Amino acid sequence: MSKSKIEKVICPQCGKESDIRIWESLNAEMNPKEKQQLLDGTLFKFSCPCGCSTVIDASLLYHNMTKQTMVYYVSEEAAEDTEKMLNDIRQHDEFGMKDYNYRIVTSQNALREKAIILENDLDDRVVELVKFFLYAYVRDQHPEAEITEVLFFTDAEKRLIQFLGSEAMTVVIPDGFYEKNHNQYADRLAEVDKKELYIDLMWASLFLKE
Ligand SMILES: [Zn+2]
Known part of the structure; x- marks a missing residue:
């Protein structure tokens, strides 16, 4: 309703x-x-x-x-x-x-x-992992960008990540990158607590540390 x-x-x-x-x-x-x-x-x-x-x-x-x-x-x-x-x-x-x-x-x-x-019928946990990896890469390449927000979105058939900060940047997620992570972490994701309420970059960072 x-x-x-x-x-x-x-x-x-x-x-x-x-x-x-x-x-x-x-x-x-x-x-x-x-x-x-x-x-x-x-x-x-x-x-x-x-x-x-x-x-x-x-x-x-x-x-x-x-x-x-x-x-x-x-x-x-x-x-x-x-x-x-x-x-x-x-x-x-x-x-x-x-x-x-x-x-x-x-x-x-x-x-x-x-x-x-x-x-788009995606798993938000895998999307956060993808964001985390691309964030690490973009932050290294553009330390001056002072990124404050990392957002997934789509445009036509493209999957994109927008980086907001002192300058805005958009990166196309490489073909197959979501699927690769989806497969790579499938077993571990099946084991983690499904009751997790906050799925964001912080969650991805903790998940990858374990
Ligand atoms: Zn008015």
Whole structure:
């Protein structure tokens, strides 16, 4: 099920008040149009008739039934409570959803990235490993770039990684690199805890250290 509410927003440029729809939970199958906006990075954007556009920040639960996955986008302050709630769901299995994949992310970019990964039927753990390796390489080649964020996305059929920092860079993931890592780590990935809620570069770094 999807859930949304209408809120008032005041344009920071012209001061005009507009109604906007804020999504609290978004079901990929029931709301394909909004799912596409999430994939395109426009779901949180509000454009005023004056031409000014603003990013609206609101937490969101993204539910992909086909992939049996729920991604919670919450503030860093709310992450711990979300963890507790998800552990409760798993423990009591009230909704018959204990075997679902649950993820917590604390940035809109990371939410969009998870949605793209689901849409492309990839394993986010393998994507983080791929990101980790390419990050190490790009950081060595471009120490001046001061990379702060590493994001997976796709364009047409290409799989890409975007590096954000003092300068933005995009790298194409070499053909077969995802598959190579997928095969190489398949046994170990099958063994690790499936209840892990945070799958990000930090997770990849710890996984590779073990
Ligand atoms: Zn305006």
